[in-house]
Amino acid sequence: MEEGELVERLRKGDEDAFAVLVERYHTQMVRLARTFVPSRSVAEEVVQDTWVGIIKGIGTFEERSSLRTWMFRILVNQARKTGVRERRAVAVDDLGVDLPERFAADGSWSSPPVPWTDDVVDQLFASAMAEPLRIAIEALPTNLCRVVTLRDLEGLSAREVCDVLGLTEANQRVLLHRARRQLRRIIEHEIGEG
């Protein structure tokens, strides 16, 4: 179902349309909520409250952003309101230290990336890599975790991520960059090249 039609039907109280919405976004919302609160059960509560907000607010949704972005924004507000202590974030200014790559004094690689063979790359897309990556994403500092979850896991655009999380595009890229570097290292480590 296309988004315009979905919104139209939701406003009229169409249960089938609502079921589509739940199927499409519920698990994504739980995943995003998890990056704000320390437990699965609190995340579920946040998402439940978010659905209430969505149901009540759909009449005022102005379609200036995508439906998903709008829903995610409600979720982020809801998560921040819970007052639960957030997991560790990292200041954007601190991101220069402890980088996962090593360079010589002249700025060239001191241990260059080892090639990943085609066989290895094919295996990456098999499910074996999903679990280590999930764990690694969850272990990232919260702001890195949120950005990479939205960008690379859920496939939002840079602008949408900025919109949902209230970041500047430049900061969004700094956080994303740091997260991707770490995840590349995880893969390298998992395939035994790191």
Place this chain on the structure above:
Amino acid sequence: MRILNRDMVCREAVGLVTDYLDDALPRRARRRFEVHLRNCPNCSRYLEQIRITIDTVGHIEPDTLDPEVKDELIDLYRRFHEE
């Protein structure tokens, strides 16, 4: 302006990968980045591996939706519209 025209080093190139992929580099920096990449197999490989990393993360399957949760939410929606 000599300093701006110097060859880009690997450390700098690696730092620009995400900006490059998001098409956020100013034209001049983009050109320097691409020149560096053409001459540096290590950084080319690094960029390729970052692309593969993005792809691999994108392939992580979403969790499955608990049918009970779905029914509860539809109930919530129904109640709201009955009021």
